[in-house]
Amino acid sequence: MNVQNTIAATHTADATTVEEGLAIQEAQAVLDSVSATEVAMQNTLLTPRFYTTDFDELDAIDVSSVRRDWDELIDEMVADPNKGHFRKNEAWDHVDWDGMDPDLRKEFIDFLISSCTAEFSGCVLYKEMKRRGANKDVTQLFQLMARDEARHAGFINDALREAGVAVNLGFLTQKKKYTYFRPKFIYYATYLSEKIGYARYITIFRHLQANPDHRFHPIFKWFEEWCNDEFRHGEAFALLMKTDPKLTQGINVYWIKFFLTAVYATMYVRDHQRPAFHKALGVDPDWYAHEVFTKTSKLSEQIFPITLDIEHPRWQRNLERLHKANVQIADAKEQGGVAGKLKQLAGSAKAALAFASLLTIPANKHRVPAQTRLEPVY
Amino acid sequence: MGLLTREIERAPCTVEISHCFDSLHAHVRFNNGAVVYPGDEVQVEGPEIMAPFGEIVREDREAIIVRASKLEQLWTRLTGDFEVMELCEFSFSEEVKL
Numbered sequence: 123m124n125v126q127n128t129i130a131a132t133h134t135a136d137a138t139t140v141e142e143g144l145a146i147q148e149a150q151a152v153l154d155s156v157s158a159t160e161v162a163m164q165n166t167l168l169t170p171r172f173y174t175t176d177f178d179e180l181d182a183i184d185v186s187s188v189r190r191d192w193d194e195l196i197d198e199m200v201a202d203p204n205k206g207h208f209r210k211n212e213a214w215d216h217v218d219w220d221g222m223d224p225d226l227r228k229e230f231i232d233f234l235i236s237s238c239t240a241e242f243s244g245c246v247l248y249k250e251m252k253r254r255g256a257n258k259d260v261t262q263l264f265q266l267m268a269r270d271e272a273r274h275a276g277f278i279n280d281a282l283r284e285a286g287v288a289v290n291l292g293f294l295t296q297k298k299k300y301t302y303f304r305p306k307f308i309y310y311a312t313y314l315s316e317k318i319g320y321a322r323y324i325t326i327f328r329h330l331q332a333n334p335d336h337r338f339h340p341i342f343k344w345f346e347e348w349c350n351d352e353f354r355h356g357e358a359f360a361l362l363m364k365t366d367p368k369l370t371q372g373i374n375v376y377w378i379k380f381f382l383t384a385v386y387a388t389m390y391v392r393d394h395q396r397p398a399f400h401k402a403l404g405v406d407p408d409w410y411a412h413e414v415f416t417k418t419s420k421l422s423e424q425i426f427p428i429t430l431d432i433e434h435p436r437w438q439r440n441l442e443r444l445h446k447a448n449v450q451i452a453d454a455k456e457q458g459g460v461a462g463k464l465k466q467l468a469g470s471a472k473a474a475l476a477f478a479s480l481l482t483i484p485a486n487k488h489r490v491p492a493q494t495r496l497e498p499v500y
Numbered sequence: 501m502g503l504l505t506r507e508i509e510r511a512p513c514t515v516e517i518s519h520c521f522d523s524l525h526a527h528v529r530f531n532n533g534a535v536v537y538p539g540d541e542v543q544v545e546g547p548e549i550m551a552p553f554g555e556i557v558r559e560d561r562e563a564i565i566v567r568a569s570k571l572e573q574l575w576t577r578l579t580g581d582f583e584v585m586e587l588c589e590f591s592f593s594e595e596v597k598l
Contacts, residue, residue, distance in 0.1 A: 171586055174538050209521055228598045233591050238524070240589040245525050247587070253529070268525075275524035283553065291517050291526045292548035297566075302538035302580035303587070311587040319589055385588055392592045399592075452596035 166235055166282075167290040170243040172300045173250065179305045181257040188361045191495045192259065195357055199266040204347050208277035214340045219285050222338070225398040230339065231285060233399060238278040238289060244312075245271035263358050270351045281341050306374070309363050310381040314422070316356035318385060321417035323349035324500045329405060336404040353498040360425040364494050370427055378426050383481050386415055386430065390441045391448050411441070417500055424494050428485035436483050440476040447472035503570045509534065513563040515544055519551035528563065539568030539576035 185192045219227065248268035255261040279289055303311075327345040330337045337343070363369045370378065393400065393407045400407045412432065419429040431437065447469045454465035501507065511534040517526045528544060536542060544563050551557040568576065 171583075172542075173580075174536060206522075229592075232593050232595070232598055236593045237589070237591055240591075242524060242526075243587075244589070246527070249525070249527055254535075269523075272518070272523040272525040276518075276521045279519075279524045280521050289524070290548075290550070291519065291524075292550060294515055294517075294526055294528055294544045295546065295548050297541050297543040299541045300536050300538060300576075301583060302577050303584050304581055307581050307584040308587065311584050315588040322591065384585055388585065388588065389590050392590045392594065395596050396592050449596055 164287050165290050166287055167293060168239055168242055169293055170239060170246050172298050173247055173308075174254075174300045174302050175251070175305050175308060177251075177254045180251060180255050180260055183257060183260055183362060183365055185259045185361065185365055188364050188494065191493075192361055195354065195361065195495070196259075196262060196266070199263075199270075199354060204270070204273075204351060207347050208273050208344065210280060210340075213343055217284060217339055223398065223402070226338070226402050227285075229396045229399040230402075231282070231287060232396070234278055234282050234285070234341075235287065235289075238275050238282065241271045241275035241278065244268075245275060247308075260362075267355050267358070270355070274348060274351070277344070278341075281339075306369055306377070309359050309369065310378060311385075313356055313359035313363065313425070314381055314385045314418070316352045316359065317421050318389065318414065318418045319352040320349040320356060320498065321414045321421070321500070322389075323352065324498070325410065325413050325417065326403065326405070328500070329403070333404055336402065338402050350498055356421070357495060360494050363425050370425060370490065375427060379428060379430070379485055380481065382422070382426070382428075382430050383477070386411075386418075386432075387441060387444055387477060387480060389414065391445050394445050395448075408438075421496060423488060423490070424496050425490060427490050428487055431483050431486050434483045436479055440479045443476040444473055444480070447476060501567060501570050501573075506569055506572075507567040509565045509567060511563050511565055512560065513544065514558060514560055515549055516556065516558045517549055517551040518556040519553050520556060521554075523556075530563065531560075534565060536565065537568065537573060538580060539572040541566040541568075 222230070245268050248264040248271060252261045252264040252268060255264065282289060323345040326342060327349070330342050368374065390407075390411050393411060397407075400410065415430070415432045419432070423429060450469035451466055451473065454462045454469055456462075457465065512531045514529045514531060515527070516529075518524060528542070530536075542563055542565050544561050546561050549557060549559055549561075
C-alpha cells in the first residue's frame with residue numbers, strides 16, 4: 123500500500139502512514155472512557171450511489187442572462203459565511219444517550235445516518251459534476267456546494283460518534299455501478315430537495331426557539347445556518363433553470379408537477395413512519411407537513427409556473443391512504459408466503475391509486491417573476 | 501465497445517478520504533484520464549481504506565473499470581431516470597419500522 127500523504131491531527135501528529143495513525147488511535151482508545159467506547163462502536167457503512175449525467179449539456183449552460191444574480195450568489199458562497207460554524211462549541215449540551223427512550227434513540231439515529239448519507243451522496247454528485255465539467259461558472263458552483271455538503275456530513279458524523287455510531291467510508295473498495303440521470307431531472311430533484319430541506323429545518327428551528335424544552339439534542343441549534351446553506355444551493359439551481367426557459371415550459375411542467383407530488387408525498391410518508399421523533403419534538407407530523415409544503419410552494423414560485431393545491435380535499439385524504447398502503451406493503455413483506463405476496467400486491471395497487479389521485483389534482487398556476495433571487499426569511 | 505460484451509480496463513487512481521469534522525468525503529480520481537459512462541462498474545483494488553477520525557488519507561491505487569456493453573449503457577440511460585428520487589433528501593430512511 124502506498125500512502126501518499128497523511129495529514130495528521132494533533133494526537134497522531136507523528137504518524138506518517140495510515141496504519142500508524144490507526145495504531146496510535148487504538149493505543150489511545152484505552153486511555154479514556156470516551157475513546158474506549160469507540161472500540162465498541164457500531165459500524166455503519168455509508169453507501170452513497172454514483173451517478174453520471176450529460177456533461178456536454180452541463181458545459182453548454184450559459185449564465186450570462188442571470189449574470190448579476192449569479193455572481194452575487196457565488197460571491198456569497200465564496201465569502202463562506204458558515205466557515206467554522208459546524209463544530210461543537212459550548213452550546214453543544216450534554217446528550218444523555220443512555221437515558222433516551224429506546225424508540226426515540228432508534229429514530230433519531232436513523233435521522234442522523236440518513237442525513238449524513240444524503241449530505242455525503244450530494245457531495246459525491248457535486249464533486250463529480252465539478253470534475254467532469256469544463257464550464258467555469260458551473261464547476262465553481264458545484265465545487266462550493268460539494269464543500270458545504272462535506273462539511274454538513276462531517277458535523278453529523280461528529281454527533282453520530284458521540285452516540286457510538288462510527289461511519290465507515292470503505293465503500294470505495296466495493297464494486298459500484300454508475301447510473302445515469304438527465305441534467306434536467308437532477309435540477310428538478312435537487313432544487314426541490316434543497317428548498318424542502320430549508321423549509322423542514324427552519325420550521326423545526328423556529329418551533330424549538332419557541333419551545334426549547336422539546337430540544338432533545340443540541341444539533342437542532344445549528345439548523346438555522348445549516349438550512350441557509352440549503353437555501354443558497356436551491357437558489358443556484360433556480361438560476362440554472364432560469365438560463366433555459368424551456369426547462370419550465372411545455373411538457374416539462376408535467377415533470378415539475380410529478381416531482382413536486384413525489385417529493386411532498388415521500389416526505390409525508392417518511393415523517394409519519396417516525397412517530398417517536400416527532401412526539402419528542404412536540405410536533406404533529408400533519409401540521410409539520412402542511413407548514414413545510416406551504417413554505418416550499420411559496421419559495422418554488424420563484425421558478426416553477428405551478429404549485430400543488432394542498433388545500434384540495436383529495437390532498438390530505440390520499441396522503442393518508444398512501445401512508446396506510448405503505449405500512450400494509452411492509453407488513454405483508456414481513457408476513458411472507460402466498461398470502462403475504464397477495465397482500466403486498468393489494469398494498470401496491472392502493473399506493474399507486476392514491477398517488478395517481480394526488481397527481482391528478484389540478485395545480486395552481488401563476489406567473490413566474492422576472493427576478494428569481496430570494497432571501498431566506500422564514 | 502461490443503453490443504453485448506463487457507470490457508475490463510485498469511486505471512491508476514488516487515483515492516482521497518477525509519474523516520474530519522469540517523469535511524467528511526471520499527473521492528476517486530482516475531490518473532490516466534479514464535472516463536466513466538452510464539452502466540460502468542468501478543472497483544478500487546486492495547484492502548478497505550480507512551481514515552482515522554480527524555485525518556485525511558490519500559492513496560494511489562488501481563481501479564478496475566468494467567465497461568458496460570453498448571446495450572447495458574443504453575438501458576442505463578433509458579431507465580436511470582426512474583431512480584432520480586434518490587437525489588432527494590427526507591431526513592429519514594425508507595424503512596417503515598426500525
